Amino acid sequence: MKRLISERSVWPSPHFVQEHRQDMVAVCAELVTGLTSSPARLAPKYFYDALGSRLFDAITELDEYYPTRTEAAIFESRVREMARHVAAGAVWFDLGAGSCAKAASLFGVMRPGAYVPIDISVDYLRGSVAALQERHPALPMLGLGLDFSSALELPAEADAWLSGHDLRAAARCVFYPGSSIGNFAPDEALRLLGQARALCDGGGAGSGLLIGVDRVKAKAVLDLAYDDALGVTAAFNRNLLRHVNRLLGSDIQPAHWRHVAFYNEAESRIEMHLQAVGAQTVAWPGGQRTFADGERLHTENSYKWTPEAFEGLLRQAGFGEVTHWSDERGWFSVFWAQAS
Numbered sequence: 347m348k349r350l351i352s353e354r355s356v357w358p359s360p361h362f363v364q365e366h367r368q369d370m371v372a373v374c375a376e377l378v379t380g381l382t383s384s385p386a387r388l389a390p391k392y393f394y395d396a397l398g399s400r401l402f403d404a405i406t407e408l409d410e411y412y413p414t415r416t417e418a419a420i421f422e423s424r425v426r427e428m429a430r431h432v433a434a435g436a437v438w439f440d441l442g443a444g445s446c447a448k449a450a451s452l453f454g455v456m457r458p459g460a461y462v463p464i465d466i467s468v469d470y471l472r473g474s475v476a477a478l479q480e481r482h483p484a485l486p487m488l489g490l491g492l493d494f495s496s497a498l499e500l501p502a503e504a505d506a507w508l509s510g511h512d513l514r515a516a517a518r519c520v521f522y523p524g525s526s527i528g529n530f531a532p533d534e535a536l537r538l539l540g541q542a543r544a545l546c547d548g549g550g551a552g553s554g555l556l557i558g559v560d561r562v563k564a565k566a567v568l569d570l571a572y573d574d575a576l577g578v579t580a581a582f583n584r585n586l587l588r589h590v591n592r593l594l595g596s597d598i599q600p601a602h603w604r605h606v607a608f609y610n611e612a613e614s615r616i617e618m619h620l621q622a623v624g625a626q627t628v629a630w631p632g633g634q635r636t637f638a639d640g641e642r643l644h645t646e647n648s649y650k651w652t653p654e655a656f657e658g659l660l661r662q663a664g665f666g667e668v669t670h671w672s673d674e675r676g677w678f679s680v681f682w683a684q685a686s
């Protein structure tokens with residue numbers, strides 16, 4: 347049946363869905379559990395308040411922090427090769443999409459059939475998705491607010507949206523750039539990759555995962571990447587305390603905590619900690635904790651992988667054919683893992 351021009355020119359506007367948010371009671375309980383554990387710990391997801399997100403953007407511009415620009419160069423030089431694997435017309439699920447800039451830079455060559463950016467809060471996506479929709483008026487877009495670190499599963503509303511756009515049988519590309527997979531310990535990473543694989547299985551032939559992974563390398567390079575000369579990463583780390591104070595009503599003094607970051611070779615991971623400068627007591631409504639001078643609060647792990655080990659992980663998660671692209675120094679890799 348012929349369609350009227352006027353009908354076709356009614357372009358879609360982005361749709362948004364927010365999965366249940368964690369309530370403040372649960373957030374505070376999690377923070378108190380972390381603060382009262384030995385050693386104390388706070389999850390890296392709390393880095394990213396408004397200032398933290400800006401500080402992270404600043405980190406990506408540091409000379410020492412190679413991952414972002416190395417990954418961008420791999421995509422830039424190899425996108426045509428990648429496009430032979432990623433089906434045109436696929437529904438793209440962009441994990442931790444934020445500004446949507448990385449995925450959007452690939453659209454011209456990759457030709458997705460729909461775009462589903464996912465971030466912990468749909469509020470982080472509204473502005474960027476609306477702007478992107480203007481540049482790609484004919485591309486259906488669904489912004490999803492979802493904490494995929496606890497479970498990567500499509501809400502029923504997202505399934506309905508895909509059906510409504512005749513996209514239930516389309517190939518699916520799960521896009522997870524930036525080496526954020528590094529925040530997960532190997533067993534948790536395996537679980538998330540398994541869920542990504544299951545998400546691919548919901549789509550047609552040619553589905554798969556396109557993921558950026560930071561690699562094991564010389565300790566000196568890694569140490570500097572997480573402890574830069576300007577102290578931006580130190581500020582990023584300490585800012586977590588400001589954010590926690592706001593969430594919990596605690597009185598932690600960022601100035602009294604020193605940034606500590608190092609590559610733990612035995613565990614293949616960067617560890618970031620905050621170390622108490624002088625003994626101190628931290629209080630919050632309903633509790634408190636005393637820290638000895640030099641006592642540490644663990645804020646982040648960032649695991650590094652060899653290509654062999656990461657390919658093994660992808661296979662364990664049930665993926666089939668695996669391809670990867672790297673920079674000349676072998677510092678970063680982008681993997682394509684076919685779902686079947």
Ligand code: AVJ
Nearest residue numbers: 405524525526528529579648
């Ligand atoms: C956003 C998790 C990929 O581990 O390199 C950067 C976060 N922490 N500098 C990383 C981070 C300190 C980053 N990831």
